[in-house]
Amino acid sequence: MTHPVIGWERETPVPTHHIFNDYLNARDGRLYFQDLDLAQLFVGDRQDQGLGKTLPSPLEIVYLPKIRQKIERMRQIFAAVSAEVGYAGRFHYAYASKANAAEEVVRTTLGAGAHCEMSSTVDVEIARLMIAAGRLPPERMVICNGFKPAGTDYAANIVRLKREHDNIIPVIEDLSELLPLIESGLPFDVGLRQKCYGPHQDQAEMETANSRFGMDVDNLWQAAAATAAAPNLNLKLYHAMVGSQIVNEADFLTWLKPPIEIYARLRQRYPSLNIFDFGGGVPVPMTLNFTFDYHGFARLLLTTLQEVCRRYDVPVPDVMGEFGRYTTSEHGAHLFKVVMVKENVSRLPWYIIDGSIMTSFPDSWALSEHFIVLPLNHLDKPFRRVQLGGITCDSDDVYPPKPSQSPLYLPVETDDLYIGFFSIGAYQEMLGGVRGSKHCVLPEANELIVDRDDAGRYQFQILPGQSTGDVLRNLGYIKT
Numbered sequence: 286m287t288h289p290v291i292g293w294e295r296e297t298p299v300p301t302h303h304i305f306n307d308y309l310n311a312r313d314g315r316l317y318f319q320d321l322d323l324a325q326l327f328v329g330d331r332q333d334q335g336l337g338k339t340l341p342s343p344l345e346i347v348y349l350p351k352i353r354q355k356i357e358r359m360r361q362i363f364a365a366v367s368a369e370v371g372y373a374g375r376f377h378y379a380y381a382s383k384a385n386a387a388e389e390v391v392r393t394t395l396g397a398g399a400h401c402e403m404s405s406t407v408d409v410e411i412a413r414l415m416i417a418a419g420r421l422p423p424e425r426m427v428i429c430n431g432f433k434p435a436g437t438d439y440a441a442n443i444v445r446l447k448r449e450h451d452n453i454i455p456v457i458e459d460l461s462e463l464l465p466l467i468e469s470g471l472p473f474d475v476g477l478r479q480k481c482y483g484p485h486q487d488q489a490e491m492e493t494a495n496s497r498f499g500m501d502v503d504n505l506w507q508a509a510a511a512t513a514a515a516p517n518l519n520l521k522l523y524h525a526m527v528g529s530q531i532v533n534e535a536d537f538l539t540w541l542k543p544p545i546e547i548y549a550r551l552r553q554r555y556p557s558l559n560i561f562d563f564g565g566g567v568p569v570p571m572t573l574n575f576t577f578d579y580h581g582f583a584r585l586l587l588t589t590l591q592e593v594c595r596r597y598d599v600p601v602p603d604v605m606g607e608f609g610r611y612t613t614s615e616h617g618a619h620l621f622k623v624v625m626v627k628e629n630v631s632r633l634p635w636y637i638i639d640g641s642i643m644t645s646f647p648d649s650w651a652l653s654e655h656f657i658v659l660p661l662n663h664l665d666k667p668f669r670r671v672q673l674g675g676i677t678c679d680s681d682d683v684y685p686p687k688p689s690q691s692p693l694y695l696p697v698e699t700d701d702l703y704i705g706f707f708s709i710g711a712y713q714e715m716l717g718g719v720r721g722s723k724h725c726v727l728p729e730a731n732e733l734i735v736d737r738d739d740a741g742r743y744q745f746q747i748l749p750g751q752s753t754g755d756v757l758r759n760l761g762y763i764k765t
């Protein structure tokens with residue numbers, strides 16, 4: 286197997302106009318995010334891009350147009366494949382906000398027409414704020430996933446939200462979650478979550494997997510019967526999430542096939558059921574040699590649904606995806622300056638950056654996850670193989686991740702050298718935490734939110750990072 290390609294892998298300079306992927310490209314020795322010159326944000330030696338000043342490093346970039354492009358692209362893919370195979374159901378794009386719950390992200394997904402998928406009681410408050418701001422209109426579905434047993438804030442809050450926004454579909458993880466909905470007396474559409482997370486070849490293997498998510502087949506039928514028996518509940522959606530970042534289309538469908546069969550059997554008995562929700566799992570490029578055939582996946586999914594539904598003589602359902610990583614991975618980048626080069630008789634020279642890798646991208650440390658790393662300037666100079674070190678004193682604060690075989694090349698020239706980590710917009714900030722105190726008490730970086738106005742010009746908003754005082758206050762040294 287080839288290694289994940291995380292950057293430029295040669296000692297020779299990057300050719301002018303080299304295209305790394307669909308949003309990163311080189312021009313005149315600089316790296317551009319679409320047409321945004323990233324080094325210019327720090328050095329300001331070329332034409333102003335609308336920012337009007339330079340910023341200190343490190344800096345987080347939130348590039349909102351990318352989110353809209355991703356949502357639009359997936360809609361186009363499903364529209365094209367539906368037309369091609371003659372699929373009679375509709376496609377619903379939901380954003381799974383656990384991937385990135387920042388206001389500007391949720392606002393952008395809603396602005397692009399996405400439905401809303403949530404997992405906790407605070408998410409309900411976010412939905413409420415979005416409704417108040419007119420961003421979550423009545424026709425949008427709100428899918429309430431996550432554990433919500435009777436007596437929890439989340440269960441009670443879902444019932445409250447129902448009074449403000451009718452189009453809510455709580456997805457039942459466990460039989461016990463039905464009671465608060467029944468007791469509310471409110472007319473809820475309900476989803477049922479199948480226990481099916483992880484690889485499996487057939488229903489038997491799926492049933493015996495070690496997973497806490499969803500209900501086994503027996504419980505699922507009981508939940509369906511209880512829902513049908515409740516005068517105020519309507520069985521609407523079947524939920525079958527089989528994994529995360531599933532990079533092989535055939536595997537994806539092999540794992541979805543047993544749930545699709547169960548959906549069709551349920552549909553025979555409960556005609557109100559009309560949404561097949563495959564949850565998350567759609568992968569995103571986090572490296573430069575990522576390949577996934579999105580059309581191929583959509584084609585396999587829709588044709589499998591057609592084939593199974595034909596066999597059971599039921600209509601095909603609407604299809605919903607809850608896109609978390611896919612929506613938000615690529616809109617996020619984190620930029621650093623190389624502040625020191627240290628050979629230290631090591632196999633490769635250490636390039637030390639002015640921030641922490643392990644706290645900024647916890648998956649690289651915890652799961653050996655790879656992300657794209659490229660220089661922002663000096664791309665037209667020779668490169669050499671290096672290793673990156675964060676500025677904390679932690680031996681794990683390094684990149685590439687420890688067991689990795691992927692080489693990392695950066696320019697030999699390190700005067701004012703800036704680098705970027707890319708495709709880090711999903712989960713990393715949520716796992717590392719926003720605000721609070723971080724490893725080695727490093728303050729959080731400034732954030733630059735990038736958008737475009739109607740004329741296509743860049744618009745920038747700066748969210749200030751933490752000051753030393755913020756960190757000290759947070760740790761109890763400064764009482765306010």
Ligand SMILES: Cc1ncc(COP(=O)(O)O)c(C=O)c1O
Binds near residue numbers: 384607610
């Ligand atoms: C219920 C549910 N839906 C959707 C998602 C989003 O998954 P992904 O980021 O793979 O799209 C998750 C992630 O854990 C999830 O638990």
